[in-house]
Amino acid sequence: MRRVSILFMCFLALAAFAIAAPGAFARESYTNQCAACHGSDPAAPLGGATCSGCHFHGGQGVRATPDRTEYAPGDTITVTLSTTRDTQNGGWIGAKLFDIAAPTTSDSPIDTASNSCTDCPVGVGGLNGITTQFPATLVADAPSVPGTYTWSAAWRGNPAGSSYGAHQDVYAQFTFDVVAAPVCGDGTQDPGEECDDGNTNGGDGCSSDCLIEPSCGDGTLDNGEACDDGNNANGDGCAADCTIEPFCGDGTLNTGETCDDGNIVGGDGCAADCTIEPSCGDGTLNGNEGCDDGNRINGDGCSATCTIEPFCGDDNVDSGEQCDDGNSIDGDGCSANCTIEQPDPICGDGNLDSGEQCDDGNTTDGDGCTANCAIEQPDPTCGDGTQNPGEQCDDGNTTDGDGCSANCTTEFTSEPFCGDGNQDAGEQCDDGNTANGDGCASDCTIEPTCGDGVQDPLEACDDGNNTNGDGCAADCTIEPPVIDSGDDEGEV
Numbered sequence: 001m002r003r004v005s006i007l008f009m010c011f012l013a014l015a016a017f018a019i020a021a022p023g024a025f026a027r028e029s030y031t032n033q034c035a036a037c038h039g040s041d042p043a044a045p046l047g048g049a050t051c052s053g054c055h056f057h058g059g060q061g062v063r064a065t066p067d068r069t070e071y072a073p074g075d076t077i078t079v080t081l082s083t084t085r086d087t088q089n090g091g092w093i094g095a096k097l098f099d100i101a102a103p104t105t106s107d108s109p110i111d112t113a114s115n116s117c118t119d120c121p122v123g124v125g126g127l128n129g130i131t132t133q134f135p136a137t138l139v140a141d142a143p144s145v146p147g148t149y150t151w152s153a154a155w156r157g158n159p160a161g162s163s164y165g166a167h168q169d170v171y172a173q174f175t176f177d178v179v180a181a182p183v184c185g186d187g188t189q190d191p192g193e194e195c196d197d198g199n200t201n202g203g204d205g206c207s208s209d210c211l212i213e214p215s216c217g218d219g220t221l222d223n224g225e226a227c228d229d230g231n232n233a234n235g236d237g238c239a240a241d242c243t244i245e246p247f248c249g250d251g252t253l254n255t256g257e258t259c260d261d262g263n264i265v266g267g268d269g270c271a272a273d274c275t276i277e278p279s280c281g282d283g284t285l286n287g288n289e290g291c292d293d294g295n296r297i298n299g300d301g302c303s304a305t306c307t308i309e310p311f312c313g314d315d316n317v318d319s320g321e322q323c324d325d326g327n328s329i330d331g332d333g334c335s336a337n338c339t340i341e342q343p344d345p346i347c348g349d350g351n352l353d354s355g356e357q358c359d360d361g362n363t364t365d366g367d368g369c370t371a372n373c374a375i376e377q378p379d380p381t382c383g384d385g386t387q388n389p390g391e392q393c394d395d396g397n398t399t400d401g402d403g404c405s406a407n408c409t410t411e412f413t414s415e416p417f418c419g420d421g422n423q424d425a426g427e428q429c430d431d432g433n434t435a436n437g438d439g440c441a442s443d444c445t446i447e448p449t450c451g452d453g454v455q456d457p458l459e460a461c462d463d464g465n466n467t468n469g470d471g472c473a474a475d476c477t478i479e480p481p482v483i484d485s486g487d488d489e490g491e492v
Contacts, residue, residue, distance in 0.1 A: 113138050281296040383398040
């Protein structure tokens with residue numbers, strides 16, 4: 001009796017151990033635990049006493065774990081079906097993936113798992129002969145609609161605590177989220193987006209692909225911008241539309257400015273606030289200015305530095321001036337350009353001017369030079385050497401017997417005589433008459449003539465020619481001198 005009690009106690013201890021750790025007998029204790037359903041004959045169809053044909057027993061710590069907790073629509077979901085006793089149980093299982101939380105036997109899986117083993121027994125522990133081992137991998141596509149989903153994964157075996165002859169699916173749930181892919185234009189700035197203004201329109205600062213567009217006020221000078229100072233404020237030189245604003249010192253006379261010389265420096269005629277400063281050239285005699293004629297031009301009497309320049313009419317004979325009578329009036333002896341003017345020729349001034357035959361310093365007739373400066377001819381008389389009307393000859397005397405009688409008639413004689421047209425001995429000439437003033441005098445001597453180089457009575461000059469323009473005219477009167485106006489200054 002005592003022996004039976006001991007054996008019974010051993011049996012209970014062994015049974016308790018089997019219940020506490022059923023997976024431990026998948027291999028090591030096959031003959032004790034698997035023989036009841038698989039037989040102990042090694043030649044049996046299901047492997048007999050070996051564990052290669054025995055499915056997994058037990059089920060402690062079975063879990064389904066997705067590779068992520070968040071997916072985009074259509075992403076691949078990879079689920080690992082595992083147990084805390086993976087290293088202790090090598091039996092075969094059937095692994096399934098369901099896209100619902102609590103599937104029934106009538107629901108079809110969306111994926112099953114198998115491996116490439118060559119000794120997987122057909123119809124053992126799997127689904128339709130498809131078997132694998134822990135850990136098993138199941139794969140499916142994420143739903144297309146965003147949301148939170150709970151799916152299940154199942155393994156088929158003999159769970160702990162059931163009879164060893166019961167085969168059924170054991171489920172493990174897992175939860176994940178499907179999140180819509182970031183969309184440019186949804187108003188939310190997602191990773192990879194520089195901006196998102198709620199639309200996909202370009203030209204509003206955020207482009208259609210959610211990149212920041214160049215814009216006025218971004219501090220970068222873009223095409224079409226005249227300036228960009230990094231803001232959209234007016235009144236700082238660059239307007240809110242990135243055009244240059246008028247300002248004092250921009251070189252343009254803007255509204256409210258009386259001057260703008262392109263700087264904001266005082267003392268140059270235009271003050272720092274673009275108001276006119278007293279300056280040379282403003283037309284107002286300021287401070288130490290000697291003059292101010294409203295410009296800054298030299299050569300007009302007032303220099304560019306507002307000092308008085310020498311000028312014609314300042315009553316000072318300056319360089320290049322022949323005269324300066326303090327005015328710029330012609331006809332007063334000094335012309336408007338400060339050259340000496342020649343007075344009009346005056347008969348009676350004692351100067352033999354052009355057009356005058358004589359000038360005896362007065363305008364009295366009867367003194368050999370008339371009041372209009374013409375040579376007076378004496379009353380015609382026989383013997384005056386001039387053949388006057390009614391005279392046949394006039395040999396300058398009133399002596400008979402010399403070919404021209406005392407009454408100025410021609411005497412005929414066989415003796416040679418002056419005026420017979422033959423140049424006889426003692427005659428310098430004989431022009432066939434005894435008239436004077438024709439080059440051959442009444443006594444047949446050569447008469448002085450203008451241009452013979454000898455200044456004879458009644459000649460004011462005789463330069464040996466009859467050419468005008470050389471100081472002595474062709475009629476042997478003195479020509480007025482040519483006054484140099486100074487225009488040929490520097491000529492040799």
